[in-house]
Amino acid sequence: MTIREDQVKALANDTRIEVLRLLDDPAAHFSHQDSADPVKTGVCVQLLAAHFQVSQPTMSRHIELLKRAGFLKAKRQQKWTYCSRDEKALAEYATWLKTSLNIKDI
Template sequence: MDRSTQIKAMSSAPRLKILRLLADPQAHFGHQWSADPVEFGVCMTMIAEALELAQPTASRHVDLLKQAGFITVRKHAKWSYCKRDEAAIRDYLNWLGTELCAQA
């Protein structure tokens, strides 16, 4: 995984908010009717609304999180659904902790 892309993905308040919201999709997106937000993921439109951003702007944030490996995106009909990749996030946090605590 490209760590520089991951660092860039984590360096934005909107992207961090997306990850926080997706950490508990039932609490934040339980009203999603098109698919189960926990099992299937959260619709991009709902993420944009939660961020109070235009859809293209939210899509750019989601795309960088996807490039970093922190979320997966799957399409169904005309919608895109996003889910956190918990293993990738744990791997990044473990790597960051190791890097920050390494003896020079």
């Protein structure tokens, strides 16, 4: 599978799109995270799972697809995994999509 196929697949799910939206402003949505600063470190996968009311393995699968697409960075600290958006990858994908579909500026 190519990176573009992974990216399209990653964005073909409402939960994964909402994860990216929430991580755009982690301080607004996850200020209650005590283990690390959500802006500097990222948001804990367990908090994301709780937000969506899904199991941690289910959320981990969503995170894995977003990481494979390049849209998320994940770092492990002790027993926790923290996620943040990869803004460069998201911008590159948006440019590619716009160019590929010949979308004009509005």
